[in-house]
Amino acid sequence: MRKVLIIGIGAGDPEHVTVQAVNAMNAVDVFLVLDKGDTTADLTEARRAICERFATQRPYRTVVIADPPRDRTAADYEGAVRDWRDERARMIEEALLAEAEDAVVGILAWGDPALYDGTIRILDTIAARGNVAVDYAVIPGITSVQVLTARHRIMLNRVAGPVHITTGRRLAAGWPDGCDDVVVMLDADLACRAYRDEDVDIYWGAYLGTPDELLVAGRLGKVVDEIDAVRREARARKGWIMDTYLLRRV
């Protein structure tokens, strides 16, 4: 039975890595790394640096798997993501089959593996197919949402209130019902612009936890153009951007 450890490594700062994650890394024989190509070479490098810094107690190997391309033009967004995940599952299954049956395999997940990360579902898919006997454990990590609130020194929720976590794509379709505090992730187009005339505060952060970290906060209508400009400049300079924000109706 191959053992897979899905290890949350935090959202950018190596000091986010927990003691539990360090112990898990030191039990790993081989790390599987999904290489997403040039635009996220920085993230692949960050993962490599984390292994080098923390997985010090025994030798390990690294197997790089080229991430399959995703059809970003497909009308059926969820279908395209499913196809992409199936292809990833197939490649990871192949990589697992190439390892010894008692191998411990590590997969580093950005932030926490439970939040907008496909690794757990991929392992579920592989286990369900039954081509390779696999058992897996999940080691939690610090999410970008936690880093965002810590950097802005704010609470995620208001007193006993709910919080809604969603994507830019869904926010573009409308403000979620029944919740005044909305965290937005995976937003390529700053969908919050649609609410610039409403009484909404924004707490925005990009490259959180890294030396390139950017933070802006204020009344949405007043700061959204600044965020847009800062974001465009940073994306042009680095070739990629990862940002997260909290919208709070006031």
Ligand SMILES: C[S@@+](CC[C@H](N)C(=O)[O-])C[C@H]1O[C@@H](n2cnc3c(N)ncnc32)[C@H](O)[C@@H]1O
């Ligand atoms: C595929 S999801 C992964 C989320 C991750 N599992 C987590 O726990 O934060 C990628 C999205 O997470 C957010 N994100 C991840 N790391 C970030 C960082 N260092 N700074 C800002 N946002 C980040 C962005 O919204 C990005 O589009």
